[in-house]
Every structure is written in structure tokens, then in C-alpha cells.
Amino acid sequence: MADDNKRNGKFWAQALDRAHLGLWDWNLSAGDCYYSPTWSKMLGYEPGELANTPDLWLKLTHPDDRQRAQESGDRHIAGLVDSIETELRLRHKNGHWVWVLDRGGIVERDADGKPLRLMGVQTDITRQKEAEAALEQVNVRFRLALAASGTGIWHHDIGTRKTFWDARTREIFGLAADKDEVSAELWHTYLHPDDKEATERARQIVPGSNDVVASQYRIIRRDGEVRHLETLVRFVADVGSAGQILGTVRDITEEKMRAEGLAFAARHDALTGLLNRSAFDRLLAENIAMVERLPLAVFYVDLDYFKALNDYAGHAAGDLALKSVAAGILASLPASARCG
Numbered sequence: 248m249a250d251d252n253k254r255n256g257k258f259w260a261q262a263l264d265r266a267h268l269g270l271w272d273w274n275l276s277a278g279d280c281y282y283s284p285t286w287s288k289m290l291g292y293e294p295g296e297l298a299n300t301p302d303l304w305l306k307l308t309h310p311d312d313r314q315r316a317q318e319s320g321d322r323h324i325a326g327l328v329d330s331i332e333t334e335l336r337l338r339h340k341n342g343h344w345v346w347v348l349d350r351g352g353i354v355e356r357d358a359d360g361k362p363l364r365l366m367g368v369q370t371d372i373t374r375q376k377e378a379e380a381a382l383e384q385v386n387v388r389f390r391l392a393l394a395a396s397g398t399g400i401w402h403h404d405i406g407t408r409k410t411f412w413d414a415r416t417r418e419i420f421g422l423a424a425d426k427d428e429v430s431a432e433l434w435h436t437y438l439h440p441d442d443k444e445a446t447e448r449a450r451q452i453v454p455g456s457n458d459v460v461a462s463q464y465r466i467i468r469r470d471g472e473v474r475h476l477e478t479l480v481r482f483v484a485d486v487g488s489a490g491q492i493l494g495t496v497r498d499i500t501e502e503k504m505r506a507e508g509l510a511f512a513a514r515h516d517a518l519t520g521l522l523n524r525s526a527f528d529r530l531l532a533e534n535i536a537m538v539e540r541l542p543l544a545v546f547y548v549d550l551d552y553f554k555a556l557n558d559y560a561g562h563a564a565g566d567l568a569l570k571s572v573a574a575g576i577l578a579s580l581p582a583s584a585r586c587g
Contacts, residue, residue: 269369271351273301276363280304289347289371291340309336309344316349323352324362331367334376346376399496403431405454406489410434419476419498421468439465439473452482452492463499475503518566519573548576 263270269286280301284294290307297303308316312335319333330352336344351367393400399416403409411427412420420437422429438446446464459481466474480494514526522530534543550572557565 263368267371269347269371271304271367271369273365274363275365286369289369290337290345304337307337309338312336319349320365324365331365334372337369345371346373348372397497401494401496402483403492403494404488405491416496419474419496420466421470421472437466437468439467441465450478450480450492452480454482454490455484456482474498475500519569521573521577548572 263283263285267285267289269289270281270283271286272281274280278301279299280303281299282297282303287294287297305313305317316333316335319328319331322328323331330350332348332350334346334348336346339345347369349367349369351365353362353364354366355362355364357363392398393415397415399413399419401410401412401416403411408431410429410431410433412422412429413427417424417429422433435443435447442464446462449460449462452458452460459479461477461479463475463477466476468474475498477497477499478494480492483491483493485491514522516523531545534541537543550568553565553568556568
């Protein structure tokens with residue numbers, strides 16, 4: 248093992264330089280503070296270019312960070328915390344701000360335990376803070392997009408079997424709760440019986456898979472209301488754990504209703520609700536093709552004096568007559584004979 252006594256000042260200076268650490272050494276009794284050449288270099292200064300005064304770092308600290316940085320040191324000196332640890336910005340010689348992580352503590356006391364000397368190091372974390380700021384911008388845009396789309400986010404930890412729903416997901420399911428964590432089995436209790444098996448099967452994501460599985464299903468909320476949902480699900484690897492199942496959920500009930508309404512309107516007469524000409528022709532052709540296997544009967548209905556009714560009483564009366572006749576025909580047919 249190397250002898251620590253042989254490690255001279257040059258050795259430690261090289262270590263600080265290689266690690267890009269700025270050292271400070273504050274002698275409380277003498278009232279001065281030493282800053283290593285690596286500290287000056289981190290801020291763009293040559294060794295000796297700055298005066299080694301105890302308040303030098305404070306003069307270079309961003310105004311918004313001064314109080315927090317001072318309080319960190321004061322709490323340690325008062326014995327409230329074990330060490331100094333804070334993030335702050337220092338002004339570079341060129342005028343920009345350098346983010347540093349400041350760590351240190353008391354290294355010498357007098358016979359009464361009063362602090363005499365503090366030492367610490369400051370690490371340039373500017374790139375890390377810039378990455379955090381960029382990530383936060385992405386997260387802000389992501390949260391805005393989620394809010395605009397009405398999408399909820401949920402995830403299930405495979406190892407701990409803990410499930411978490413965000414506020415939007417809880418709102419979609421009509422769940423009155425103010426905590427993200429929910430029972431792992433809760434989701435299953437909402438599934439519509441007709442959709443339950445297929446939906447649960449679609450949710451069984453294989454760990455390690457990169458596939459995104461999309462599914463649509465119905466839930467029955469606790470108030471009895473049926474809602475249509477759309478979900479995207481995928482596996483997300485997590486260091487040190489079995490991974491997570493991450494998913495989105497969106498209420499598409501209104502979209503479903505609009506689509507069904509448009510589909511109905513495309514196939515039915517707006518006045519009578521019966522199949523329109525093109526839909527009737529398609530249905531008739533399909534049934535004629537199956538006439539050898541299924542019985543088929545077609546009835547023609549002719550309304551006597553309908554033109555006279557239109558001419559005498561007006562088209563409103565004619566429309567009412569058509570609706571009444573259509574309703575009568577539908578009422579006389581068994582459910583199995585009604586189409587569309």
C-alpha cells in the first residue's frame with residue numbers, strides 16, 4: 248500500500264486538477280480563506296488574480312443563491328447539520344454563471360469545540376444543470392400535451408406490485424382519491440364483462456419487450472356509467488428492479504358516440520330511420536347471396552294517395568305519414584328481422 252505521508256502538496260494539487268475540483272480553506276480564527284488554483288481556473292482566473300478573502304465566493308455568487316448558500320454554512324457551524332452541501336452559481340470571469348456543487352465542513356475546533364477551520368470543494372455542475380433545465384422544458388411540454396389531450400398516465404412496478412394512477416387517470420375512472428398509489432387489482436374491477444378477457448390479455452406485456460400495445464375497451468364506473476377508453480401500454484426497464492409497465496389512458500366515449508352516429512347516418516334515412524337506398528341494396532345483395540342457406544322474403548309497400556296528401560296537406564304532413572308508416576312496420580317485425 249502506498250505511504251500517505253509521501254503524498255505531498257504537488258500530489259494533491261494534481262488530484263484536484265484531474266478531478267476538476269476547486270478547494271477552499273476558511274480559517275475562522277485568522278479571518279482569511281484560501282482558494283486553490285483549480286478553483287480560480289474553474290471561474291476563468293489565473294492563480295493569484297483574485298484576493299483570498301473570506302467573502303470572495305459570496306461576492307461572486309448569484310444574488311438569488313446567496314441566502315441559501317450562507318444558510319447552508321450557518322446551519323453547519325451551528326451544529327444543525329453534519330456538513331455543508333448546496334448548489335449555487337458563481338460568476339465566471341467572462342461574465343456568465345457557473346453552477347457548482349459546494350460540499351465541505353468543519354475540520355478543526357478549539358478545546359471548547361468552537362469551529363476554527365472549515366474546508367470544502369466545489370464541483371462544476373453546469374452541464375448537469377443545463378441538462379436538468381432542458382429536461383424540465385421537455386417535461387413541461389409533455390405535461391401540456393397530456394393536459395390538452397386529456398390523457399392520463401399510470402404505471403405498475405412489477406417487482407413491488409405497486410400501481411400508481413395520476414390525477415387524470417383517477418378522474419377518468421371516477422375514482423375519488425387524492426393519492427397516486429392504488430391497489431394493483433383495482434383496474435380489473437372496472438372492466439366491462441364483455442371486454443374483460445380480451446383487455447386483460449392485451450395488458451400482459453412481456454418483460455424486456457419494446458412493443459407498444461394499443462387497446463380499446465369499456466369500463467363501468469362506480470356510478471354505473473359505461474365509458475369507452477383507449478390505452479397504450481409498454482414495458483420500461485429499470486436499473487435494479489424488475490421493471491415497470493407504463494401506460495396511458497384516454498376517454499374516447501364521445502368519439503365513439505360521434506363515430507357511431509356518423510355510421511348510422513351514412514346507412515339510414517334521416518326522416519324514417521330506415522335503411523337508405525344504398526344500404527338496403529347492399530343488404531339485399533348479401534341476403535340474396537345466402538338464399539340457399541337462409542330464408543329470404545321481400546315485401547313491397549305502396550302508400551295509396553300519398554301524392555294527394557302531399558299536395559293537399561303539405562310536405563310536413565307527408566313526412567309525418569312516412570314516419571308513422573315506418574314506425575308501424577318496425578313495430579310489427581320481430582327483433583331478429585330488424586336490420587341496421
